[in-house]
Amino acid sequence: MIDLRSDTVTKPTVQMRRAMAEAEVGDDVYGEDPTVNLLQEKAAEIFDKEAALFVPTGSMGNQIAVKLHTKPGDEIIIEERGHIFNYEMGAPSALAGVMIRSVRSRNDNAMLTWDEIAAAVHVNLPYYACPTGLICLENTHNFGGGSVMSAEQTGEICCKAHELNLPVHLDGARIFNAAALGESVADLSKHCDSVQFCLSKGLGAPVGSMLLGKRDFINEARVWRKRLGGGMRQVGILAAAGLIALEESPKRLHVDHENARLLAGGVANLKGVSIDAERVQTNIVIFDVSETGKTSAEIVSQLKENEILAIPFGTAIRMVTHYDVSQQDIEKTLQILRNILK
Ligand SMILES: Cc1ncc(COP(=O)(O)O)c(C=O)c1O
Numbered sequence: 001m002i003d004l005r006s007d008t009v010t011k012p013t014v015q016m017r018r019a020m021a022e023a024e025v026g027d028d029v030y031g032e033d034p035t036v037n038l039l040q041e042k043a044a045e046i047f048d049k050e051a052a053l054f055v056p057t058g059s060m061g062n063q064i065a066v067k068l069h070t071k072p073g074d075e076i077i078i079e080e081r082g083h084i085f086n087y088e089m090g091a092p093s094a095l096a097g098v099m100i101r102s103v104r105s106r107n108d109n110a111m112l113t114w115d116e117i118a119a120a121v122h123v124n125l126p127y128y129a130c131p132t133g134l135i136c137l138e139n140t141h142n143f144g145g146g147s148v149m150s151a152e153q154t155g156e157i158c159c160k161a162h163e164l165n166l167p168v169h170l171d172g173a174r175i176f177n178a179a180a181l182g183e184s185v186a187d188l189s190k191h192c193d194s195v196q197f198c199l200s201k202g203l204g205a206p207v208g209s210m211l212l213g214k215r216d217f218i219n220e221a222r223v224w225r226k227r228l229g230g231g232m233r234q235v236g237i238l239a240a241a242g243l244i245a246l247e248e249s250p251k252r253l254h255v256d257h258e259n260a261r262l263l264a265g266g267v268a269n270l271k272g273v274s275i276d277a278e279r280v281q282t283n284i285v286i287f288d289v290s291e292t293g294k295t296s297a298e299i300v301s302q303l304k305e306n307e308i309l310a311i312p313f314g315t316a317i318r319m320v321t322h323y324d325v326s327q328q329d330i331e332k333t334l335q336i337l338r339n340i341l342k
Pocket of ligand 1: 058062083198
Protein backbone atom coordinates (compact mmCIF):
# COMPACT_ATOMS: atom_id res chain seq x y z
CA MET A 1 0.00 0.00 0.00
CA ILE A 2 1.07 3.57 -0.71
CA ASP A 3 -0.68 5.40 2.09
CA LEU A 4 -1.19 9.07 1.21
CA ARG A 5 -4.18 9.64 3.51
CA SER A 6 -2.17 11.55 6.11
CA ASP A 7 1.25 11.88 7.74
CA THR A 8 -0.41 10.49 10.88
CA VAL A 9 0.06 6.98 9.42
CA THR A 10 3.86 7.02 9.81
CA LYS A 11 5.26 4.14 11.81
CA PRO A 12 8.07 4.57 14.38
CA THR A 13 11.58 4.08 13.01
CA VAL A 14 13.94 1.34 14.19
CA GLN A 15 15.85 4.00 16.16
CA MET A 16 12.63 5.07 17.88
CA ARG A 17 11.64 1.51 18.75
CA ARG A 18 15.08 0.88 20.21
CA ALA A 19 14.93 4.08 22.29
CA MET A 20 11.45 3.11 23.49
CA ALA A 21 12.70 -0.27 24.66
CA GLU A 22 15.58 1.30 26.54
CA ALA A 23 13.80 4.39 27.92
CA GLU A 24 14.29 5.39 31.54
CA VAL A 25 10.84 5.88 33.05
CA GLY A 26 9.07 7.07 36.19
CA ASP A 27 5.56 8.17 37.16
CA ASP A 28 4.87 11.23 35.03
CA VAL A 29 1.73 12.14 37.00
CA TYR A 30 4.16 12.81 39.88
CA GLY A 31 6.46 14.61 37.39
CA GLU A 32 9.04 11.85 37.90
CA ASP A 33 9.56 10.48 34.42
CA PRO A 34 13.08 11.59 33.40
CA THR A 35 12.51 10.99 29.69
CA VAL A 36 9.30 13.03 29.63
CA ASN A 37 11.01 15.79 31.61
CA LEU A 38 13.89 15.84 29.13
CA LEU A 39 11.50 16.00 26.17
CA GLN A 40 9.62 18.89 27.77
CA GLU A 41 12.85 20.79 28.49
CA LYS A 42 14.16 20.24 24.95
CA ALA A 43 10.90 21.34 23.35
CA ALA A 44 10.75 24.49 25.50
CA GLU A 45 14.35 25.28 24.56
CA ILE A 46 13.78 24.76 20.83
CA PHE A 47 10.66 26.96 20.88
CA ASP A 48 12.19 29.49 23.26
CA LYS A 49 9.15 29.23 25.55
CA GLU A 50 9.17 29.02 29.35
CA ALA A 51 7.69 25.52 29.61
CA ALA A 52 6.22 22.58 27.72
CA LEU A 53 3.84 19.72 28.47
CA PHE A 54 3.66 16.31 26.80
CA VAL A 55 0.03 15.53 25.88
CA PRO A 56 -1.36 12.41 24.20
CA THR A 57 -2.79 14.21 21.15
CA GLY A 58 -2.76 17.46 19.24
CA SER A 59 -6.46 17.82 19.91
CA MET A 60 -5.91 17.65 23.66
CA GLY A 61 -3.14 20.26 23.44
CA ASN A 62 -5.36 22.59 21.41
CA GLN A 63 -8.39 22.11 23.62
CA ILE A 64 -6.51 22.68 26.87
CA ALA A 65 -5.24 25.95 25.37
CA VAL A 66 -8.76 26.99 24.30
CA LYS A 67 -10.03 26.19 27.79
CA LEU A 68 -7.28 28.09 29.61
CA HIS A 69 -7.37 31.23 27.46
CA THR A 70 -11.16 31.69 27.59
CA LYS A 71 -14.21 31.63 29.84
CA PRO A 72 -17.61 30.11 29.00
CA GLY A 73 -19.62 32.42 26.78
CA ASP A 74 -16.57 33.82 24.96
CA GLU A 75 -16.04 33.50 21.23
CA ILE A 76 -12.90 32.20 19.60
CA ILE A 77 -11.96 33.44 16.15
CA ILE A 78 -10.64 30.86 13.71
CA GLU A 79 -10.44 30.44 9.94
CA GLU A 80 -13.44 28.56 8.58
CA ARG A 81 -11.33 25.55 7.48
CA GLY A 82 -9.43 25.30 10.78
CA HIS A 83 -8.82 21.97 12.51
CA ILE A 84 -9.89 23.17 15.98
CA PHE A 85 -13.26 24.16 14.52
CA ASN A 86 -13.97 21.27 12.14
CA TYR A 87 -12.16 18.18 13.33
CA GLU A 88 -12.05 18.16 17.12
CA MET A 89 -15.54 16.86 17.85
CA GLY A 90 -17.04 20.23 18.86
CA ALA A 91 -14.67 20.29 21.84
CA PRO A 92 -14.48 24.10 22.16
CA SER A 93 -18.20 24.19 22.97
CA ALA A 94 -18.29 20.85 24.84
CA LEU A 95 -15.25 21.52 27.05
CA ALA A 96 -14.64 25.27 27.20
CA GLY A 97 -18.22 26.46 26.65
CA VAL A 98 -17.12 28.89 23.94
CA MET A 99 -18.70 29.80 20.62
CA ILE A 100 -16.76 29.67 17.38
CA ARG A 101 -16.68 32.78 15.24
CA SER A 102 -15.37 31.31 12.00
CA VAL A 103 -13.98 33.63 9.36
CA ARG A 104 -13.50 32.63 5.72
CA SER A 105 -10.20 34.02 4.51
CA ARG A 106 -10.13 35.64 1.07
CA ASN A 107 -6.92 33.69 0.56
CA ASP A 108 -7.28 30.23 -0.98
CA ASN A 109 -4.55 29.10 1.40
CA ALA A 110 -6.82 29.74 4.44
CA MET A 111 -4.38 32.17 6.03
CA LEU A 112 -6.21 34.96 7.84
CA THR A 113 -4.90 38.53 7.72
CA TRP A 114 -5.23 40.88 10.67
CA ASP A 115 -7.88 42.91 8.75
CA GLU A 116 -10.03 39.80 8.36
CA ILE A 117 -9.66 38.98 12.05
CA ALA A 118 -10.25 42.57 13.17
CA ALA A 119 -13.58 42.66 11.32
CA ALA A 120 -14.77 39.75 13.48
CA VAL A 121 -13.33 40.82 16.84
CA HIS A 122 -15.84 41.76 19.53
CA VAL A 123 -14.38 43.96 22.26
CA ASN A 124 -16.01 46.83 24.20
CA LEU A 125 -19.44 45.72 23.09
CA PRO A 126 -23.00 46.39 24.10
CA TYR A 127 -24.00 43.99 26.91
CA TYR A 128 -25.80 41.49 24.64
CA ALA A 129 -22.86 40.56 22.39
CA CYS A 130 -20.50 37.67 22.84
CA PRO A 131 -16.94 38.84 23.59
CA THR A 132 -13.89 37.53 21.76
CA GLY A 133 -11.68 35.52 24.09
CA LEU A 134 -9.05 34.02 21.81
CA ILE A 135 -7.67 33.97 18.27
CA CYS A 136 -6.59 30.59 16.90
CA LEU A 137 -4.09 30.27 14.06
CA GLU A 138 -2.91 27.12 12.25
CA ASN A 139 0.55 26.69 10.68
CA THR A 140 0.92 24.85 8.40
CA HIS A 141 -2.75 25.02 7.48
CA ASN A 142 -4.03 21.52 6.81
CA PHE A 143 -7.06 22.29 4.65
CA GLY A 144 -5.37 25.35 3.21
CA GLY A 145 -3.14 22.76 1.48
CA GLY A 146 -0.22 22.77 3.91
CA SER A 147 0.15 26.53 3.52
CA VAL A 148 2.65 28.47 5.61
CA MET A 149 2.24 31.65 7.64
CA SER A 150 5.51 33.57 7.97
CA ALA A 151 6.92 34.73 11.29
CA GLU A 152 6.21 38.31 10.22
CA GLN A 153 2.52 37.63 9.43
CA THR A 154 2.08 35.70 12.70
CA GLY A 155 3.88 38.40 14.67
CA GLU A 156 1.69 41.13 13.19
CA ILE A 157 -1.51 39.29 14.15
CA CYS A 158 -0.21 38.61 17.67
CA CYS A 159 0.89 42.20 18.27
CA LYS A 160 -2.45 43.62 17.06
CA ALA A 161 -4.36 41.05 19.13
CA HIS A 162 -2.30 41.87 22.22
CA GLU A 163 -3.12 45.59 21.80
CA LEU A 164 -6.73 44.46 22.36
CA ASN A 165 -5.70 42.16 25.25
CA LEU A 166 -6.54 39.10 23.18
CA PRO A 167 -4.36 35.98 23.44
CA VAL A 168 -3.33 33.96 20.37
CA HIS A 169 -3.03 30.17 20.28
CA LEU A 170 -1.14 28.53 17.43
CA ASP A 171 -2.15 25.06 16.27
CA GLY A 172 1.29 24.18 14.99
CA ALA A 173 0.58 20.48 14.47
CA ARG A 174 2.91 20.71 11.44
CA ILE A 175 5.00 23.75 12.39
CA PHE A 176 8.21 21.86 11.62
CA ASN A 177 7.01 21.55 8.02
CA ALA A 178 6.63 25.34 7.98
CA ALA A 179 10.09 25.72 9.52
CA ALA A 180 11.61 23.58 6.76
CA LEU A 181 11.09 26.60 4.50
CA GLY A 182 13.68 28.55 6.47
CA GLU A 183 12.29 30.26 9.58
CA SER A 184 12.78 28.60 12.98
CA VAL A 185 9.86 27.20 14.97
CA ALA A 186 10.81 29.70 17.72
CA ASP A 187 10.43 32.63 15.31
CA LEU A 188 7.23 31.22 13.78
CA SER A 189 5.61 31.06 17.22
CA LYS A 190 7.50 33.87 18.95
CA HIS A 191 4.61 36.16 19.86
CA CYS A 192 1.97 33.42 20.31
CA ASP A 193 0.74 32.93 23.87
CA SER A 194 0.62 29.18 23.37
CA VAL A 195 1.56 26.70 20.68
CA GLN A 196 0.80 23.04 20.16
CA PHE A 197 2.84 20.81 17.86
CA CYS A 198 2.59 17.11 17.01
CA LEU A 199 5.42 14.62 17.36
CA SER A 200 3.26 12.01 15.71
CA LYS A 201 2.69 13.40 12.20
CA GLY A 202 5.55 14.17 9.81
CA LEU A 203 8.02 13.80 12.69
CA GLY A 204 7.09 10.11 12.91
CA ALA A 205 6.62 9.41 16.64
CA PRO A 206 3.88 6.88 17.33
CA VAL A 207 2.00 9.10 19.83
CA GLY A 208 2.18 12.54 21.34
CA SER A 209 2.09 16.29 21.07
CA MET A 210 3.55 19.17 23.03
CA LEU A 211 1.81 22.24 24.42
CA LEU A 212 4.06 25.23 25.11
CA GLY A 213 3.68 28.61 26.77
CA LYS A 214 4.44 30.53 29.96
CA ARG A 215 5.24 28.49 33.08
CA ASP A 216 1.99 29.38 34.90
CA PHE A 217 -0.01 28.47 31.80
CA ILE A 218 1.71 25.07 31.56
CA ASN A 219 1.19 24.42 35.30
CA GLU A 220 -2.53 24.99 34.74
CA ALA A 221 -2.42 22.89 31.57
CA ARG A 222 -1.02 19.99 33.62
CA VAL A 223 -4.13 20.17 35.86
CA TRP A 224 -6.42 20.12 32.83
CA ARG A 225 -4.51 17.27 31.20
CA LYS A 226 -5.16 15.18 34.31
CA ARG A 227 -8.78 16.31 34.50
CA LEU A 228 -9.31 15.17 30.92
CA GLY A 229 -7.83 11.75 31.67
CA GLY A 230 -4.51 12.49 30.01
CA GLY A 231 -2.25 11.90 33.01
CA MET A 232 -0.13 8.97 31.86
CA ARG A 233 2.29 7.09 34.08
CA GLN A 234 5.51 5.51 32.71
CA VAL A 235 5.04 7.44 29.50
CA GLY A 236 8.76 7.97 28.98
CA ILE A 237 8.42 5.00 26.64
CA LEU A 238 6.56 7.33 24.26
CA ALA A 239 8.62 10.40 25.08
CA ALA A 240 11.76 8.47 24.04
CA ALA A 241 10.37 8.19 20.52
CA GLY A 242 9.29 11.83 20.76
CA LEU A 243 12.86 12.93 21.52
CA ILE A 244 14.12 11.27 18.36
CA ALA A 245 11.23 12.75 16.39
CA LEU A 246 12.13 16.20 17.70
CA GLU A 247 15.86 15.96 17.11
CA GLU A 248 16.16 13.87 13.95
CA SER A 249 13.01 14.16 11.87
CA PRO A 250 12.93 17.90 11.06
CA LYS A 251 16.14 17.47 9.01
CA ARG A 252 14.41 15.32 6.41
CA LEU A 253 11.03 17.07 5.97
CA HIS A 254 12.30 18.82 2.83
CA VAL A 255 12.24 15.38 1.12
CA ASP A 256 8.48 15.11 1.79
CA HIS A 257 8.05 18.61 0.37
CA GLU A 258 9.97 17.72 -2.80
CA ASN A 259 7.75 14.64 -3.22
CA ALA A 260 4.63 16.77 -2.68
CA ARG A 261 5.77 19.20 -5.38
CA LEU A 262 6.47 16.31 -7.75
CA LEU A 263 2.96 14.99 -7.08
CA ALA A 264 1.35 18.43 -7.49
CA GLY A 265 3.19 19.08 -10.76
CA GLY A 266 2.06 15.68 -12.06
CA VAL A 267 -1.62 15.98 -11.13
CA ALA A 268 -1.72 19.52 -12.56
CA ASN A 269 -1.19 17.94 -16.00
CA LEU A 270 -4.14 15.55 -15.67
CA LYS A 271 -7.21 16.42 -17.72
CA GLY A 272 -10.01 17.86 -15.60
CA VAL A 273 -7.87 18.19 -12.47
CA SER A 274 -7.53 21.62 -10.97
CA ILE A 275 -4.66 22.61 -8.68
CA ASP A 276 -2.33 25.55 -8.37
CA ALA A 277 0.84 23.48 -8.13
CA GLU A 278 2.93 26.57 -7.41
CA ARG A 279 1.11 26.94 -4.11
CA VAL A 280 2.23 23.57 -2.74
CA GLN A 281 4.89 24.54 -0.19
CA THR A 282 4.97 21.62 2.24
CA ASN A 283 3.64 18.02 2.35
CA ILE A 284 -0.09 18.40 1.61
CA VAL A 285 -1.55 18.26 -1.90
CA ILE A 286 -5.25 19.00 -2.44
CA PHE A 287 -6.66 18.89 -5.97
CA ASP A 288 -10.14 19.35 -7.37
CA VAL A 289 -11.48 16.62 -9.65
CA SER A 290 -14.94 17.98 -10.46
CA GLU A 291 -14.14 18.34 -14.19
CA THR A 292 -12.76 14.82 -14.62
CA GLY A 293 -16.13 13.13 -15.14
CA LYS A 294 -15.63 11.09 -11.94
CA THR A 295 -16.36 11.91 -8.33
CA SER A 296 -13.55 12.16 -5.80
CA ALA A 297 -14.98 9.08 -4.02
CA GLU A 298 -14.90 7.07 -7.28
CA ILE A 299 -11.30 8.05 -7.97
CA VAL A 300 -10.25 7.27 -4.38
CA SER A 301 -11.93 3.89 -4.59
CA GLN A 302 -10.14 3.10 -7.89
CA LEU A 303 -6.86 4.20 -6.33
CA LYS A 304 -7.51 1.79 -3.48
CA GLU A 305 -8.00 -1.08 -5.94
CA ASN A 306 -4.47 -0.21 -7.06
CA GLU A 307 -3.15 -0.19 -3.49
CA ILE A 308 -3.01 3.58 -3.11
CA LEU A 309 -4.83 5.31 -0.27
CA ALA A 310 -6.03 8.93 -0.36
CA ILE A 311 -8.87 10.93 1.18
CA PRO A 312 -11.81 12.48 -0.71
CA PHE A 313 -12.98 15.92 0.48
CA GLY A 314 -16.08 17.12 -1.36
CA THR A 315 -15.01 17.52 -4.97
CA ALA A 316 -11.33 17.35 -4.03
CA ILE A 317 -8.80 14.69 -3.06
CA ARG A 318 -6.12 15.15 -0.41
CA MET A 319 -2.76 13.39 -0.53
CA VAL A 320 -0.07 13.84 2.13
CA THR A 321 3.58 12.88 1.76
CA HIS A 322 5.67 11.53 4.65
CA TYR A 323 8.73 9.41 5.30
CA ASP A 324 7.01 6.13 4.40
CA VAL A 325 6.39 7.51 0.87
CA SER A 326 9.23 7.53 -1.66
CA GLN A 327 9.73 9.33 -4.98
CA GLN A 328 9.00 6.03 -6.74
CA ASP A 329 5.71 5.81 -4.85
CA ILE A 330 4.78 9.26 -6.16
CA GLU A 331 5.68 8.27 -9.72
CA LYS A 332 3.58 5.12 -9.40
CA THR A 333 0.66 7.13 -7.98
CA LEU A 334 0.81 9.53 -10.93
CA GLN A 335 0.92 6.65 -13.40
CA ILE A 336 -2.15 5.06 -11.85
CA LEU A 337 -4.01 8.38 -11.73
CA ARG A 338 -3.25 8.83 -15.45
CA ASN A 339 -4.77 5.39 -16.15
CA ILE A 340 -7.85 6.08 -14.03
CA LEU A 341 -8.51 9.46 -15.66
CA LYS A 342 -7.57 8.75 -19.25
C1 LIG B 1 -3.78 20.97 11.93
C2 LIG B 1 -4.08 19.89 12.92
N1 LIG B 1 -4.25 20.22 14.20
C3 LIG B 1 -4.50 19.30 15.14
C4 LIG B 1 -4.61 17.97 14.81
C5 LIG B 1 -4.98 16.97 15.88
O1 LIG B 1 -4.02 16.05 16.17
P1 LIG B 1 -4.43 14.64 16.88
O2 LIG B 1 -4.91 13.75 15.78
O3 LIG B 1 -3.15 14.20 17.49
O4 LIG B 1 -5.48 14.94 17.88
C6 LIG B 1 -4.46 17.58 13.47
C7 LIG B 1 -4.58 16.15 13.09
O5 LIG B 1 -4.55 15.76 11.97
C8 LIG B 1 -4.19 18.56 12.50
O6 LIG B 1 -4.05 18.26 11.21
